[in-house]
Amino acid sequence: xxxxxxxxxxxxxxxxxxxxxxxxIAVFLAPALAIYTLFSIYPLIDTIRLSLYAGxxxxxxxxxxxxxxxxxxSDPNWSGQFWNAFRNNLIFFLIHMVVQNGxxxxxxxxxxxxxLTGGSVYRTLIFLxxxxxxxxxxxxxxxxxxxxxxxxxxxxxxxxxxxxxxxxLGQESTALLTVSLISVWQFVGIPMMLIYxxxxxxxxxxxxxxxxxxxxxxxxxxxxRLPLILPTLGVVSILxxxxxxxxxxxxxxxxxxxxxxxFSTDILGTFxxxxxxxxxxxxxxxxxxxxxxxxxxxxxxxxxxxxxxxVQRRLQRHTF
Amino acid sequence: MTTPHSKAFLRRAGQLLxxxxxxxxxxxxAHAASAQTLTIESWRNDDADVxxxxxxxxxxxxxxxxxxxxxxxxxxxxxxxxxxRLAGGTAGDLIxxxxxxxxxxxxxxxxxxxxxxxxxxxxxxxxxxxAWSTDDGKTTFCMxxxxxxxxxxxxxxxxxxxxxxxxxxVAEFHAVLDKIKADGKYTPIAMGTADQWEAATMGFxxxxxxxxxxxxxxxxxxxxxxKFTDPAYVDVFKELASWTPYMGDGYKSQKYPDxxxxxxxxRAAIYPAGSWxxxxxxxxxxxxxxxxxxxxxxxxxxxxxxxxxxIAIGINAKSKNMEAAKTFLSWVASPExxxxxxxxxxxxxxxSKAKVxxxxxxxxxxxxxxxxxxxxxxxxxxxxxxxxxxxxxxLWNVSAQVMNGxxxxxxxxxxAEDGLASWYxxxxx
Numbered sequence: 248x249x250x251x252x253x254x255x256x257x258x259x260x261x262x263x264x265x266x267x268x269x270x271x272i273a274v275f276l277a278p279a280l281a282i283y284t285l286f287s288i289y290p291l292i293d294t295i296r297l298s299l300y301a302g303x304x305x306x307x308x309x310x311x312x313x314x315x316x317x318x319x320x321s322d323p324n325w326s327g328q329f330w331n332a333f334r335n336n337l338i339f340f341l342i343h344m345v346v347q348n349g350x351x352x353x354x355x356x357x358x359x360x361x362x363l364t365g366g367s368v369y370r371t372l373i374f375l376x377x378x379x380x381x382x383x384x385x386x387x388x389x390x391x392x393x394x395x396x397x398x399x400x401x402x403x404x405x406x407x408x409x410x411x412x413x414x415x416l417g418q419e420s421t422a423l424l425t426v427s428l429i430s431v432w433q434f435v436g437i438p439m440m441l442i443y444x445x446x447x448x449x450x451x452x453x454x455x456x457x458x459x460x461x462x463x464x465x466x467x468x469x470x471x472r473l474p475l476i477l478p479t480l481g482v483v484s485i486l487x488x489x490x491x492x493x494x495x496x497x498x499x500x501x502x503x504x505x506x507x508x509x510f511s512t513d514i515l516g517t518f519x520x521x522x523x524x525x526x527x528x529x530x531x532x533x534x535x536x537x538x539x540x541x542x543x544x545x546x547x548x549x550x551x552x553x554x555x556x557x558v559q560r561r562l563q564r565h566t567f
Numbered sequence: 568m569t570t571p572h573s574k575a576f577l578r579r580a581g582q583l584l585x586x587x588x589x590x591x592x593x594x595x596x597a598h599a600a601s602a603q604t605l606t607i608e609s610w611r612n613d614d615a616d617v618x619x620x621x622x623x624x625x626x627x628x629x630x631x632x633x634x635x636x637x638x639x640x641x642x643x644x645x646x647x648x649x650x651x652r653l654a655g656g657t658a659g660d661l662i663x664x665x666x667x668x669x670x671x672x673x674x675x676x677x678x679x680x681x682x683x684x685x686x687x688x689x690x691x692x693x694x695x696x697x698a699w700s701t702d703d704g705k706t707t708f709c710m711x712x713x714x715x716x717x718x719x720x721x722x723x724x725x726x727x728x729x730x731x732x733x734x735x736x737v738a739e740f741h742a743v744l745d746k747i748k749a750d751g752k753y754t755p756i757a758m759g760t761a762d763q764w765e766a767a768t769m770g771f772x773x774x775x776x777x778x779x780x781x782x783x784x785x786x787x788x789x790x791x792x793x794k795f796t797d798p799a800y801v802d803v804f805k806e807l808a809s810w811t812p813y814m815g816d817g818y819k820s821q822k823y824p825d826x827x828x829x830x831x832x833x834r835a836a837i838y839p840a841g842s843w844x845x846x847x848x849x850x851x852x853x854x855x856x857x858x859x860x861x862x863x864x865x866x867x868x869x870x871x872x873x874x875x876x877x878i879a880i881g882i883n884a885k886s887k888n889m890e891a892a893k894t895f896l897s898w899v900a901s902p903e904x905x906x907x908x909x910x911x912x913x914x915x916x917x918x919s920k921a922k923v924x925x926x927x928x929x930x931x932x933x934x935x936x937x938x939x940x941x942x943x944x945x946x947x948x949x950x951x952x953x954x955x956x957x958x959x960x961x962l963w964n965v966s967a968q969v970m971n972g973x974x975x976x977x978x979x980x981x982x983a984e985d986g987l988a989s990w991y992x993x994x995x996x
Binding site for chain 2: 415419445504509528
């Protein structure tokens, strides 16, 4: 169709060959491309460039190649912190994958029950925390869990479980788990919404056909719905991965940049912040910070690539 | 395409543009007219009121031609925000200086100018200037403003009720704690480890000076003659560990504001304090409170206090109002400023040699220890926090861990020493 039109115009007006370049494509792409280049690609490339430099005390920078990365990975003072942050970040991510996306899937299934009253009320309530500021979330949960005046200890005491309460945000063994669960609580609405939308997209006749064929509710879920929402689950996973490895704000709001106790809640984001901006008496190093940022970029890139080539290619998008 | 709606939109956009350009022109004009406006960069957002209603008006009485603007960031964001503004060339004329390396770094990068030739610098002793001078002590780059002193604040009503007297020695201190604990109504020590710095600053540095003998120990540590694994330092960690049975429920996730509230609500008897807490308690506590100095180890020992040089003010090297900035700095060095600052912000004590009359009785008590005890500054601030791992961060970490019970005092001392020895030549032997 387009070919036909194009050739007709060409023959009718005999336009010079140069202007046959589809200018409109460039015009429509330009705004997005310009903004994306200016605010995303350029800073990214400049960060990578900066990570190859080192600054001295007068602020002058000199090219050092991969020296910053060698320090980051081989100097025990740096690599210990880096791998600790990486490990914590991985735990942070796994908790989100299992708990946040698991609960999100469950909630989406419940919401899509045909005879559910007040579905939109639940949906709104569950999605509400996602729209609140992280600082507010951090503040509210610190108050709830506060051992001195929080409601968590008194609630637990009221049901006779008072002895189970502990200063969870302050113990090395529980701090990361607690912070992760707070984050899960905040963001559980996002997988829920995405999966809910995917579930709504499944035509009823498929489910009806399965039921007629004798499938129970479990089989319908396992053999009909789940395969049909797998692509969405894939997208949810990769979104969770990228968001978690870029996370910073909640930990910073609750535990500060030193991410205590004993760096047990330190993730790559807070490690980067300390390195780049400095902390208390630690003077910030933009170049070393850029190296940490580049390492984070590489980690995220590897994760996304594994997903793209290992997972997404095998997923089949069903069209109805 | 040109519907009436979009015409109206265009017209409105045009008006907006016109308004904006007029406003911009007006701003530019205002800027040109008041070339003598000084902007102060600070992290003391708590004090903005005092600056705007007391300090700046007092300055303007003497120098009506210089306008001063106080602009503060939250303390935790100050360093990052200031560095970004200095790099971008939009930082203010006057820069509030953190002690030691953070400011030394700014000076070495050419962001601060020397204040050796500014009138009034002669009002300060070498110790007062040490936090804002080059390592050789020859160049000073910020005008010292104030120091903070550590000690213990106690609830006088609780002490009266339980018939306790402020302790002088560590043994007496523990006897007092035992009595409060035995009574059971009050938390003996208000302190938490969630923020980590409380353990290091209000704990380790507060009581430590009595163990390592103030400046003597601090200098020996810098010269490498003493190590964190020496008994004096291990004993400080041991003493901190012994506090934990007296601290509130769930102190591990208790943050600094929780600690302050615990005390001001009258639920805790003793509060390991920084003198900057005094004005806050003055406002919030409806009971009488008083202070005692860090207890000495043995009766008759000489007492030491952490009298930490905390805040100073310097001039942005790119300032267009250099002369006005120097005038302001000279005024900061004057007894008049010292008097206003000390009494409007009791708990921040002027560093100048001028005799200042502190009117708040508790703040006066803190500053009175300067006469009976020897002053020292925090031992991790000068030189020792230059490398990686950062000693100050390490001390926060290990002090909090000792108090959490997840690290033994000896292990904490070893970790601090190992970290230091990994980069600091005098400690490598």
